[in-house]
Amino acid sequence: MTEVVIRPIKESDKKAWLNLWQQYLTFYESTLDDEVTETTWKRFFDFTETVYAAVAEAADKTVIGFVTWVTHRSTWAIENYIYLHDLFVDPSARLKGVGRQLIEYVYKIGEDTKADRVYWQTQVHNHRAQLLYTSVGKRDGFVVYRWPKS
Numbered sequence: 001m002t003e004v005v006i007r008p009i010k011e012s013d014k015k016a017w018l019n020l021w022q023q024y025l026t027f028y029e030s031t032l033d034d035e036v037t038e039t040t041w042k043r044f045f046d047f048t049e050t051v052y053a054a055v056a057e058a059a060d061k062t063v064i065g066f067v068t069w070v071t072h073r074s075t076w077a078i079e080n081y082i083y084l085h086d087l088f089v090d091p092s093a094r095l096k097g098v099g100r101q102l103i104e105y106v107y108k109i110g111e112d113t114k115a116d117r118v119y120w121q122t123q124v125h126n127h128r129a130q131l132l133y134t135s136v137g138k139r140d141g142f143v144v145y146r147w148p149k150s
């Protein structure tokens with residue numbers, strides 16, 4: 001396992017985060033309006049919001065990965081659920097346990113805040129991510145639908 005620190009995101013991480021965020025969007029063959037990215041960024045630092053992020057920092061202080069999550073109410077529990085929204089590790093830093101550490105950081109947040117659960121989704125064909133997820137979590141049988149259809 002590589003020597004990394006997982007820590008809350010800081011305002012000074014913006015350039016590094018934007019770089020990884022863009023790679024993440026490219027991975028999903030997606031684009032987002034700059035306004036969306038900027039709003040998401042601001043929400044990380046707004047205590048009235050329930051949008052959070054942490055980064056993985058290498059020994060040389062380079063930001064090599066990030067995770068984001070949101071908390072929300074549930075009709076099936078008194079405690080909040082944590083939805084792990086985005087996870088990305090710089091390609092040059094993969095397969096060294098960084099993705100696992102980012103997920104485990106969110107688990108720790110879940111423990112500390114007494115969340116009912118941490119959950120997330122992935123694409124059916126994202127086998128690399130699923131190798132990790134099968135190891136750190138339990139696959140449930142739900143299929144995701146969305147609206148609008150486009």
Ligand SMILES: CC(C)(COP(=O)(O)OP(=O)(O)OC[C@H]1O[C@@H](n2cnc3c(N)ncnc32)[C@H](O)[C@@H]1OP(=O)(O)O)[C@@H](O)C(=O)NCCC(=O)NCCS
Pocket residue numbers: 024027087088089090093094095096097098099100101121122123126128129131132135
């Ligand atoms: C998914 C992603 C975050 C994983 O990050 P990572 O730092 O490489 O993950 P880790 O090194 O912690 O874990 C990789 C796991 O997959 C396993 N794995 C990966 N490729 C493997 C292979 N070819 N053969 C065997 N095992 C493999 C590793 O053994 C490890 O499992 P373990 O912790 O039980 O040993 C990273 O690949 C990524 O950013 N991908 C692009 C974006 C993405 O898919 N994000 C997730 C969207 S849901």
